[in-house]
Each structure stands twice: as structure tokens, then as C-alpha cells.
Amino acid sequence: MANKNDPGIDISVRAPNLTEMWHSTIAWFQLHYIQILIAIGAATIIYLALATLRRIGTKHRGRRGDPLGLGNVLSRAAARTTQYFMIMVAARLVVVFADAPASLDKTVTFFFTIAVVVQAAIWAREIILGLIERKTLADDGQGETLANAMGLIRILVTFALFAIAAIVVLDNLGVNVTGLVAGLGIGGIAIGLAAQGIFSDLFAALSIIFDKPFRQGETITYDTTTATVEKIGLKSTRLRAVTGEKKVISNANLLQKEITSYQTLDHRRIKFPIGVIYQTAPDLAAEIPSILKTIIEELGGNFVRSGFIGFGASSLDFEVEFDVYLPGWDEIYLVRHKIGLAVLREFNARGIEFAYPTQTTFTAAPDGRMIMPYAEVQPVRRVDE
DSSP states (O other), X not given: OBOSSOTTOXXXXXOOOHHHXXXXXXXXXXXXXXXXXXXXXXXXXXXXXXXXXXXXXXXXXXXSSOTTSHHHHHHHHHHTOOHHHHHHHHHHHHHHHTTOXXXXXHHHHHHXXXXXXXXXXXXXXXXXXXXXXXXXXXXXXXXXXXXXHHHHHHHHHHHHHHHHHHHHHHHHTTOOOHHHHHHHHHHHHHHHHHTXXXXXXXXXXXXXHHHOSSOTTOEEEETTEEEEEEEEOSSEEEEEETTSOEEEEEHHHHHTSOEEEOTTOOOEEXXXXXXXXXXXXXXXXXXXXXXXXXXXXXXXXXXXXXXXEEEOSSSEEEEEEEEEOOSSHHHHXXXXXXXXXXXXXXXXXXXXXXXXOOOOOOEEOTTSOEXXXXXXXXXXXXXXX
């Protein structure tokens, strides 16, 4: 239809001439029927091969075994091969091999391009999600957090891949997609700035899931808090302190701290400071490390070192270090308790006295000598003497 205001400009849109396409297609069949039959045979083989590949993928995906194996990931992708893609591959083969008319070739090429781009997006989606699950679930997983994260990851991956697929299809149709790509980029930046805090915690949660600095059920220490991880959410992590309080901290804030995890700790090192009085004989003090070593080894500890470390304000200071190779802190606590009581008994038996803060006051005699605060008491004579 021409513009009434400006007859010199034709803005009419030509619809496809179906009659012309039909006649040209009939003529093509009459002239190239041998090539068409050969191409149809080859296309049938290609179609059956793709169908077989999809059937194998579906069958292998349902087998028991390692669901996260690389073969299973590829099988999942193969099982997602669409019927539309297989038909268009076969049709494209016939059109190219049999030298189809331009109108038919253009039509088949258009639908073939859509089929290839969409199918590539589907395959890429399955492979990417399969590799992510392989990475995250290869260990013990993260339960509900992982399920929520995987749901979000599926949405993001699906949106990204099919957005790219749509742009590729539009570009193949001759549409200028530069403005569309720019608009999507600006919109993404705006959304990212508006929800910066939310996305920061979200990506921190994904980092915890993938990098695994700690897992649910682990006991960790950050700052001055020692707590057990109860739940790793998409925005925050909930912990239970050893003193019983519930702690909630954002994922981004938690990852910025130095975290100490006790999950893989196979032993604990324990130190005992021991102070004895200055009146202890040097030879007896020299035996203290060997006494401690004997006690520790008899009660299941692994002796590391022991010795004199300094002169205290009111004590001779010794120290002993030993390791306890037990899984639970309760068992380690009990071993430490037994060793402490055994040291007390052995020292009492040997006459080694523990020191405690004491002060001794001296008095000056008339001649300047330092004497005890009480003068020597003369013995009292009995009357009958």
C-alpha cells in the first residue's frame, strides 16, 4: 500500500507468493526427482541417527551409577535433542543436495537456523547445568541451599542462553540487534546497581557452595565467635554459637572474615602451664618434664615437648604440650581432665608443690638485719624447774 501523502514513496510490504513457491517446487520435483530421492534417503539416515542418539542418551541417563559422571552429563544433553531439530536437519540436507528453488531454500534455511540456534542453546544449557551439578554435588552437597541455588542458576543460565539465541536468530534475519544488545546491557547494569547488596550476598552464597570454605554442620570460628553452621541461605548464613546463641550473618560479610574450620582437624594440641614454688629442689625440678611425659603417654596423649620457660613472680614456670588424636571435642576434653588430675596426684606423691601468689614480709632488726616479722620466742621455763 502506498502512502497517500507521498505517492513517490512505496512502503508496502510484500507477502510471500505461495502460488509462485508451489509452482516452482513442483517444477523442481519434476526436474530433480532423482537427487531428491537420494537426498531424502540420506536425510532419513541422518534423522534415524539423531533419533538413535537421543534414544541412547535417554536410556543411559536413566541407568543407575554415577549420576554426575561426564558421560551422564552428555547423555542428558543428547536426550534433549528435539524432534523439530532432527526434521529441519533432514530438510536442510534435501534442499542443499537437490538444488532447491531459491524461495524454498530461503524458507527452509530460515527454519533450519532457528532449529540449530535453539537446539544449541538447549544442549549448552544441559551441559552447563550438568557440569555445575557435577561440581557442587560431587561431595556431600548443601541440601536446601543447593536446591535453591540450582533453581536460580537454571533461571540465569536459561535466560542468558536463550537471549543470545534470540539475538542470533534476529541477526540472521537481517535485524539490526546493536540497539537491542546495548539496551540489554544498560538494563542489566541498572538492575545490578539497584540490587547491589542482594546480588553481593547471592554471589557470596554461590561462592560458598562452589568453593566450600565450610559446609553445613561444621564448627567454625570467625572474629571472636565459635559456632556450628546450621543453614547456608542465599542471603545469610545461620549459625549456633557454642554458648547457645543463634548467629545470623550476611554471606558477603562472612566471606570477608578469616574463618577457622575444625571439620578436617584430626587432632588437638593442648598446653598446660605449670608453676611450682621456688623452694623446689633443682634436681626435683629437672625431673618434671619426664614426669609429665610419662603421665601423658599412659593416658593416651601424644607428648610433644615440656620444659622450664621462666621465672615467675612467685613460681618456677614450666609448660607441657601434647596432642590428642580423637574425633570429638568431648573425648579430647575428657583426656585433658584425666591428665590434669594425674599430674596433681603425681606431684603430691613426690612432694612437688604448686605455686600460687604469695608475699613474705620481713622486719628489720635494730642492727639493720632483715628478720622474720616475729622475733624469736624464748622457751618458757616451768615453775617447778
